[in-house]
Amino acid sequence: xxxxxxxxxxxxxxxxxxxxxxxxxxYSFNNAKYTLNWQGFTLxxxxxxxxxxxxxRTVGHSFILASLATLIxxxxxxxxxxxxxxxxxxxxxxxxxLIIILILAPDIMIGIxxxxxxxxxxxxxxxxxxxxxxxxxxxxxVMLTLNSRLQTLDYxxxxxxxxxxxxxxxLLKKIALPLLSPALISAALxxxxxxxxxxxxxxxxxxxxxxxxxxxxxxxxxxxxAPEINALSTLLLIFTFIIVTTxxxxxxxx
Amino acid sequence: xxxxxxxxxxxxxxxxxxxxxxxLFPIAMIVLVSFSTANSSTLYTxxxxxxAYRQLFNPIYIxxxxxxxxxxxxxxxxxxxxxxxxxxxxxxSKLRWKNLLFLFVIIPFWTSSLIRTYAMIAxxxxxxxxxxxxxxxxxxxxxxxxxxxxxxxxxxLVYNLLPFMIIPLYSNLEKLDYKLIxxxxxxxxxxxxxxxxIIIPMTKAGIIAGCILVFLPAxxxxxxxxxxxxxxxxxxxxxxxxxxxxxxxxxxxxxxxxVLIVILLLTLGIFxxxxxxxxxxxxx
Numbered sequence: 001x002x003x004x005x006x007x008x009x010x011x012x013x014x015x016x017x018x019x020x021x022x023x024x025x026x027y028s029f030n031n032a033k034y035t036l037n038w039q040g041f042t043l044x045x046x047x048x049x050x051x052x053x054x055x056x057r058t059v060g061h062s063f064i065l066a067s068l069a070t071l072i073x074x075x076x077x078x079x080x081x082x083x084x085x086x087x088x089x090x091x092x093x094x095x096x097x098l099i100i101i102l103i104l105a106p107d108i109m110i111g112i113x114x115x116x117x118x119x120x121x122x123x124x125x126x127x128x129x130x131x132x133x134x135x136x137x138x139x140x141x142v143m144l145t146l147n148s149r150l151q152t153l154d155y156x157x158x159x160x161x162x163x164x165x166x167x168x169x170x171l172l173k174k175i176a177l178p179l180l181s182p183a184l185i186s187a188a189l190x191x192x193x194x195x196x197x198x199x200x201x202x203x204x205x206x207x208x209x210x211x212x213x214x215x216x217x218x219x220x221x222x223x224x225x226a227p228e229i230n231a232l233s234t235l236l237l238i239f240t241f242i243i244v245t246t247x248x249x250x251x252x253x254x
Numbered sequence: 255x256x257x258x259x260x261x262x263x264x265x266x267x268x269x270x271x272x273x274x275x276x277x278l279f280p281i282a283m284i285v286l287v288s289f290s291t292a293n294s295s296t297l298y299t300x301x302x303x304x305x306a307y308r309q310l311f312n313p314i315y316i317x318x319x320x321x322x323x324x325x326x327x328x329x330x331x332x333x334x335x336x337x338x339x340x341x342x343x344x345x346x347s348k349l350r351w352k353n354l355l356f357l358f359v360i361i362p363f364w365t366s367s368l369i370r371t372y373a374m375i376a377x378x379x380x381x382x383x384x385x386x387x388x389x390x391x392x393x394x395x396x397x398x399x400x401x402x403x404x405x406x407x408x409x410x411l412v413y414n415l416l417p418f419m420i421i422p423l424y425s426n427l428e429k430l431d432y433k434l435i436x437x438x439x440x441x442x443x444x445x446x447x448x449x450x451x452i453i454i455p456m457t458k459a460g461i462i463a464g465c466i467l468v469f470l471p472a473x474x475x476x477x478x479x480x481x482x483x484x485x486x487x488x489x490x491x492x493x494x495x496x497x498x499x500x501x502x503x504x505x506x507x508x509x510x511x512x513v514l515i516v517i518l519l520l521t522l523g524i525f526x527x528x529x530x531x532x533x534x535x536x537x538x
Contacts, residue, residue, distance in 0.1 A: 017416070083261065109284070193364055
């Protein structure tokens, strides 16, 4: 009885989480443009999507932005996390607090803050402003993911290497990075999806010179989402699903 | 020795530099602008004034603020009521399934939240999926008018924010030492007493973290009320968006943001105390 209760409750929650996704996949095959009623099966929207250069360009922009932001955030975050694990330094609590605030702060706060910051420094809104913003909101997630992995490592490995004369960079390259690789993969995936789907922060710090996918969708929404977008989301979902499944299979969990 | 300290200052230095320039400075700017004067040609001029805060006490804004707090509270309560038992079941499930089940909570994140929210229209509208099912089963006689109401906004918010409640709760519950629960039961404590005296206090940090991660975004994700709500369900986020992009009253927008900063700092204080009483790093 108790087991049945648990089972039906979790099924309900999963249904709630997945219902809209199933709907959007179904509607990507729906043969109707302006209605959300079912009008029969079609692949029309997938064909249209492949020829919509403007839309595909924004997808490309989002890919470039998310990849670069992930790479740089991973670089800064990994080095800092390893350093913080190895050494004590002044202001440790302050940095921890800043990172927690960055995670807990609602997106709109970061977006507005950066908008005002760019405005006063005359940084024009476009690719650079977006990139800096995305790196900023990715860094804390890299730090936290790596930190929780570092806590499980045996510190004596580092000491042994150091005693044997390894330099800082050798230590990082030969010990820290290999041991951290599963966490690095999860952090990278997390950053990429956060960056790729971000609406609110990007909304305040983007300009017409560099259009990205979420904002394009947001702009289209006023006229009703074109079924092309459903087709695109379906493809992206399959794409991420393959990537994440491969990544999960590749990394052996401790 | 020299090389070590160079490595240390370079790595930590970069992070500190980044956080100061792109986090502290922007937040300070919000506070600064909220005390400045609106100016139609340069957006704002720094001339200390409390104008923005005076405008914030206008009954219209107070009304939006109260409605946002109410909506966000209801959303948080629902997320907690659904998320806590769910995270508990997840954390107690068989090791083999655990990671997979948890992954299934994350997967919805991979599609744009905008698109998923938009897809909810098809579910909630008067000729939508829920109404068709309920009418078919004879549960209701007339279609429920959910879409474009506050109820729809709350459903949309709970939907989008539920994972943010589940994740910190799950990571807290996972680390919970179940020997303590067994000990309590051996000593004759009943289920409810064990729950309130042991499980809840030990996952307090997770509960608070989850509530912050749900409450503030619930007030500010402006596209959910825009997509699912009616004209009367606009929240703080819509107000701020409007002041910055359309009405161009930046000081007023910044002052509304300061209200959020204050709420964040207050809840952070509570979180800090709770996480000190059990373990740190309760967030992920």
